[in-house]
Amino acid sequence: MVWWSWLLILGAGLLAVGLYDLMQSRHALLRNFPLIGHLRYLIERIGPELRQYVVADNDEEKPFSRDERRWVYATAKNENPYFGFGTDDDLTEINRVVFRHAPFPILEPVPHSAPIPCTKILGQWRDRPGAFRPKSVVNLSGMSFGSLSGAAVQALNRGASIDGCLHNTGEGGLAEHHLQGGELIFQFGTGYFGCRDDEGRFCSDTLLQTVSAAPIRAIEVKLSQGAKPGMGGLLPAAKVTAEIAEARGVPKGIDVASPAGHSVFSDIVTLVEFVEELAHITGLPVGIKSAVGQVDFWTQLARHMAETGRGPDFVNIDGGEGGTGAGPLVFSDHVALPFWEAFAVAHNAFAEVSLTDAIVFMGAGRLGLPARAAMAMSIGVDVINVGREAMLAIGCLQAQKCHTGHCPTGVATQSKWLQRGLDPTDKGVRLASYVSGLRRELLRLSYACGVKHPALMGPNNVSVRWVDGRYRSAHEHYGIDPAVTHSQQRVKLIRDALATA
Numbered sequence: 269m270v271w272w273s274w275l276l277i278l279g280a281g282l283l284a285v286g287l288y289d290l291m292q293s294r295h296a297l298l299r300n301f302p303l304i305g306h307l308r309y310l311i312e313r314i315g316p317e318l319r320q321y322v323v324a325d326n327d328e329e330k331p332f333s334r335d336e337r338r339w340v341y342a343t344a345k346n347e348n349p350y351f352g353f354g355t356d357d358d359l360t361e362i363n364r365v366v367f368r369h370a371p372f373p374i375l376e377p378v379p380h381s382a383p384i385p386c387t388k389i390l391g392q393w394r395d396r397p398g399a400f401r402p403k404s405v406v407n408l409s410g411m412s413f414g415s416l417s418g419a420a421v422q423a424l425n426r427g428a429s430i431d432g433c434l435h436n437t438g439e440g441g442l443a444e445h446h447l448q449g450g451e452l453i454f455q456f457g458t459g460y461f462g463c464r465d466d467e468g469r470f471c472s473d474t475l476l477q478t479v480s481a482a483p484i485r486a487i488e489v490k491l492s493q494g495a496k497p498g499m500g501g502l503l504p505a506a507k508v509t510a511e512i513a514e515a516r517g518v519p520k521g522i523d524v525a526s527p528a529g530h531s532v533f534s535d536i537v538t539l540v541e542f543v544e545e546l547a548h549i550t551g552l553p554v555g556i557k558s559a560v561g562q563v564d565f566w567t568q569l570a571r572h573m574a575e576t577g578r579g580p581d582f583v584n585i586d587g588g589e590g591g592t593g594a595g596p597l598v599f600s601d602h603v604a605l606p607f608w609e610a611f612a613v614a615h616n617a618f619a620e621v622s623l624t625d626a627i628v629f630m631g632a633g634r635l636g637l638p639a640r641a642a643m644a645m646s647i648g649v650d651v652i653n654v655g656r657e658a659m660l661a662i663g664c665l666q667a668q669k670c671h672t673g674h675c676p677t678g679v680a681t682q683s684k685w686l687q688r689g690l691d692p693t694d695k696g697v698r699l700a701s702y703v704s705g706l707r708r709e710l711l712r713l714s715y716a717c718g719v720k721h722p723a724l725m726g727p728n729n730v731s732v733r734w735v736d737g738r739y740r741s742a743h744e745h746y747g748i749d750p751a752v753t754h755s756q757q758r759v760k761l762i763r764d765a766l767a768t769a
């Protein structure tokens with residue numbers, strides 16, 4: 269054969285692979301970047317060998333290490349999520365979490381769908397007509413349509429529908445993409461998207477329209493978010509497409525500003541009034557989401573709630589390590605407490621006034637990984653919210669380009685071309701597999717520790733290594749009273765919840 273016929277065969281081969289990449293729907297990256305996208309898979313495959321000689325180890329990348337991402341990807345794809353040869357972690361590092369297994373673990377096999385219902389009924393303490401028990405202790409954290417693509421929102425909602433977990437809308441209003449069968453928590457922030465009038469003020473009629481247009485089970489008032497607390501936002505005109513304008517209830521093609529704070533309330537008394545008004549007009553449980561800065565806010569809120577018997581049904585604590593579609597570095601790096609310290613502040617404030625069994629504690633901040641999720645539940649978190657881990661499950665590569673609009677896998681972009689790569693049906697299944705896979709690991713850890721629910725793991729089961737080289741219980745480490753998290757009353761709540769599984 270002459271040399272050019274080899275070239276011809278090679279060209280035809282590459283063309284066939286390129287066309288196949290374009291048509292297939294399993295891999296968003298290959299759909300968006302036919303042929304060259306294979307390099308990523310090649311590098312992923314030979315990465316461990318390469319890194320032996322050249323670059324970083326399995327735990328160096330941040331915010332999610334290669335090991336963590338590999339676990340999420342494998343779990344989402346229902347592939348083998350195991351690791352071979354033993355740990356490559358430094359077991360002597362400060363803050364290292366160690367679970368103390370039981371000598372006689374629970375022998376029952378963990379069911380594949382791993383049902384773990386929430387230990388509390390959301391809205392029960394205030395007797396809301398729409399009170400309910402969330403079916404899953406793992407749910408999807410608020411990420412707005414606008415920061416995420418329509419295809420990504422669809423994938424998340426489909427996944428929520430398959431798994432039965434809850435999908436928080438984020439503060440960008442309600443879009444068609446949210447209506448794929450999954451149940452929702454409707455969130456709004458200072459821009460009141462999805463519940464505003466033409467001047468941008470909160471409007472109860474618009475809220476009622478939104479609530480009646482979707483399977484919304486609860487409402488979340490966002491006070492702040494860990495990655496950028498205490499600052500407003502601006503959605504530039506170029507990003508306000510017709511679809512986004514409709515979801516947010518704003519004019520198309522004009523800058524949209526979200527102020528730093530709410531205009532409906534300005535202190536604890538008016539915040540609680542507002543929460544009660546929302547619950548009254550919708551009948552739904554209402555909660556707040558916040559990062560933790562000044563401690564006084566939490567002690568005063570808890571005291572006011574105890575005195576009046578009124579206030580939010582759930583408190584969702586976001587750690588300073590939380591993610592965002594776009595935020596200033598100084599805010600992401602330096603404003604608000606990290607999750608563990610933040611949660612202790614809020615939990616202790618409510619413990620002081622004996623309200624911890626009444627309200628539901630939610631949390632987010634890299635909690636979508638088994639060890640962190642299990643430790644969070646052992647110190648009193650009722651519901652784990654997963655944000656970026658859910659993004660990883662639907663194809664995110666941690667390219668950290670959310671703020672540019674050029675996300676290569678179509679997750680955090682409005683580019684129609686890049687979104688084309690993300691097949692919501694396929695990725696919805698992956699999301700559901702990841703969420704149930706995380707619950708499965710939570711149950712496996714619990715069974716290994718001899719208890720049937722992750723929240724039953726107590727100070728004897730979870731310890732953290734301190735600077736002096738000794739291990740102390742996670743409760744002691746973060747300053748949380750085990751007499752509160754494992755009181756007879758709470759253990760009964762957990763056992764009752766298990767009975768509904």
Ligand SMILES: Cc1cc2nc3c(=O)[nH]c(=O)nc-3n(C[C@H](O)[C@H](O)[C@H](O)COP(=O)(O)O)c2cc1C
Nearest residue numbers: 409410411412438439590591592593633634655656
């Ligand atoms: C792309 C993106 C968009 C987000 N949008 C919102 C939002 O609209 N409202 C909100 O309260 N938090 C938002 N967050 C924060 C997450 O809900 C979550 O609290 C935070 O990322 C911590 O969880 P994680 O570590 O599991 O991601 C967003 C995060 C990301 C990465």
